[in-house]
Amino acid sequence: MDFDLMFTSFPKLLGATVVTLKLLSVSLFFGLFIGLLFAILRLNKNIFINKFAYGYSYVFRGTPLLVQIFIIYFGLGQIEYLRSTFLWVILKEPYWCAIIAFTLNTGAYTSEILRSAFQTIKPGIIEAGKSLGISNKIIFYKIQIPIAIRQSLPAYGNEIILMMKGTSLASTVTLMDLTGVAKYIISTTFKPIEVFIVAGGIYLFMTFIIHNVIKYLEKKYSFQ
Amino acid sequence: MELLAFGKTGWGDELFYATLMTIAVSITAMFIGFFFALIFTPLKLSKFKSLNLIGNFYTTVIRGVPELLVIYLFFFGGSGAIMYVASIFGYFEYIEINAFITGSMAIGIISGAYSTEVFRGAIQSIDKGQFEAAKVLGVGKFAQFYKIILPQMLRLAIPNLSNVWQITLKDTSLISVTGLVEIMRQSYIAAGSTRDPLFFYSFAAVLYLLLTFLSMKLINRLEAKYSRGY
Numbered sequence: 340m341d342f343d344l345m346f347t348s349f350p351k352l353l354g355a356t357v358v359t360l361k362l363l364s365v366s367l368f369f370g371l372f373i374g375l376l377f378a379i380l381r382l383n384k385n386i387f388i389n390k391f392a393y394g395y396s397y398v399f400r401g402t403p404l405l406v407q408i409f410i411i412y413f414g415l416g417q418i419e420y421l422r423s424t425f426l427w428v429i430l431k432e433p434y435w436c437a438i439i440a441f442t443l444n445t446g447a448y449t450s451e452i453l454r455s456a457f458q459t460i461k462p463g464i465i466e467a468g469k470s471l472g473i474s475n476k477i478i479f480y481k482i483q484i485p486i487a488i489r490q491s492l493p494a495y496g497n498e499i500i501l502m503m504k505g506t507s508l509a510s511t512v513t514l515m516d517l518t519g520v521a522k523y524i525i526s527t528t529f530k531p532i533e534v535f536i537v538a539g540g541i542y543l544f545m546t547f548i549i550h551n552v553i554k555y556l557e558k559k560y561s562f563q
Numbered sequence: 564m565e566l567l568a569f570g571k572t573g574w575g576d577e578l579f580y581a582t583l584m585t586i587a588v589s590i591t592a593m594f595i596g597f598f599f600a601l602i603f604t605p606l607k608l609s610k611f612k613s614l615n616l617i618g619n620f621y622t623t624v625i626r627g628v629p630e631l632l633v634i635y636l637f638f639f640g641g642s643g644a645i646m647y648v649a650s651i652f653g654y655f656e657y658i659e660i661n662a663f664i665t666g667s668m669a670i671g672i673i674s675g676a677y678s679t680e681v682f683r684g685a686i687q688s689i690d691k692g693q694f695e696a697a698k699v700l701g702v703g704k705f706a707q708f709y710k711i712i713l714p715q716m717l718r719l720a721i722p723n724l725s726n727v728w729q730i731t732l733k734d735t736s737l738i739s740v741t742g743l744v745e746i747m748r749q750s751y752i753a754a755g756s757t758r759d760p761l762f763f764y765s766f767a768a769v770l771y772l773l774l775t776f777l778s779m780k781l782i783n784r785l786e787a788k789y790s791r792g793y
Contacts, residue, residue, distance in 0.1 A: 397772075398768070398772065401729075401771065401772045401775040401776070402733070402768040402771045402772055402775075403733040403734075403736035403737075403747070403771060404733075405736045405737060405739070405747060406736060406747065406764055406767050406768045406771060407768070409747075409750075409751075409760070409764045409767075410760075410761065410764040410765060410768065413754065413760035413761075413764065414760045414761035414762075414764050414765065415761065416760075417758075417759065417760060417761045418761065500626075500627070503629075504627075504628070504629040504630065505629075506629075507629030507630070507631040507632060508631060508737075510631065511631075511740065518629055518631050518632050518635075521632060521635070522635050525635055525639050526639065529639065529643075531635065531636050531639040531640035531643070532636070532640055535632060535635075535636045535640075538632060539624065539627075539628040539632060542627060542628045542629060542632070543623070543624065543627045543628060546627035547627075
């Protein structure tokens with residue numbers, strides 16, 4: 340065991356953790372909106388809209404995240420037309436490509452989580468709202484969405500942790516996140532175990548925090 | 564379309580073999596995972612706190628650390644660890660492990676952590692009366708597990724195991740960083756030499772979708788088979 344290396348690499352890895360957290364929070368933020376949008380589209384009665392939303396979540400959940408990042412980072416740059424539009428400002432940056440891929444990926448999973456939460460809401464609750472003369476719009480925003488969010492908390496907590504692990508793939512498109520820096524230190528020092536313990540420890544610590552925050556929220560917003 | 568032609572002019576045969584490689588790695592990893600689950604599930608269900616701790620340590624660490632980091636650990640540390648063990652037995656030559664073995668081991672250990680959780684959940688949801696009835700009838704521990712618990716457990720475990728299979732299949736794409744030529748690596752090579760990354764990565768996505776779709780069909784059939792009588 341090379342404890343010196345563990346001590347010297349810790350601040351470097353901690354600095355890279357900031358990149359990981361940035362990637363995670365930005366993509367979760369946008370992913371939540373996309374997830375909510377597609378969950379609502381899934382509940383739409385129009386078969387085309389419905390199938391479109393289903394197709395989106397099927398494709399993004401059925402393919403590896405790595406493929407999605409590569410298509411966006413390496414693939415989209417190939418389209419000449421895109422290079423001449425303002426989108427190129429975003430698509431030439433690996434940082435934004437990673438965020439787009441993560442957002443679309445977590446959006447697909449989130450849409451499934453929210454859809455099943457919407458579907459488990461008891462019809463009696465909506466009927467009660469209707470019989471009280473509350474408009475459909477308010478029933479949706481004030482009753483269905485809050486209940487669905489509470490229902491989906493445990494599953495969404497898992498999704499956050501999966502996404503946190505997913506951000507490690509940003510290192511494949513030259514971003515120096517926690518895994519990227521860990522790989523760099525490993526390949527220069529050839530001490531994989533020491534670096535794994537430190538980097539893995541940081542990841543586990545983040546998992547622990549996320550897990551407990553979700554647990555706290557579940558308790559706070561429980562029905563009892 | 565000529566990009567996908569078989570033979571020397573296209574990438575069809577290369578991608579076909581790469582797909583077979585992905586399937587081979589996934590299946591090997593899944594079985595390595597079952598092997599680990601077979602060890603760690605009893606530990607997690609054990610009455611002894613210390614054994615519980617070992618089981619929980621395995622599943623928590625593996626499920627809380629990115630797959631890519633585990634793969635790097637195996638890729639950079641694998642041959643070092645083997646050489647260290649060999650040196651104890653007096654063998655000092657350089658040993659290089661095959662990328663297939665390293666990759667399947669890394670993915671297998673990850674898949675094993677998920678399988679362990681699935682088996683634990685399945686065993687815990689079997690009615691206690693089944694264990695007691697077996698005991699009362701004087702069925703031995705071994706027969707109790709294989710003839711009574713396992714068949715019931717499989718029925719409960721199959722839907723969740725199909726999720727584990729999907730995760731494992733998608734995780735194999737990460738082994739491409741170690742240079743093993745599976746779908747992702749082959750697409751990378753093809754994209755590099757033809758300068759057509761959009762086509763090849765999209766085609767890789769289609770291949771993965773096809774694999775997940777076909778395996779879901781197969782698993783549904785299996786599920787129907789094991790839930791006969793329910």
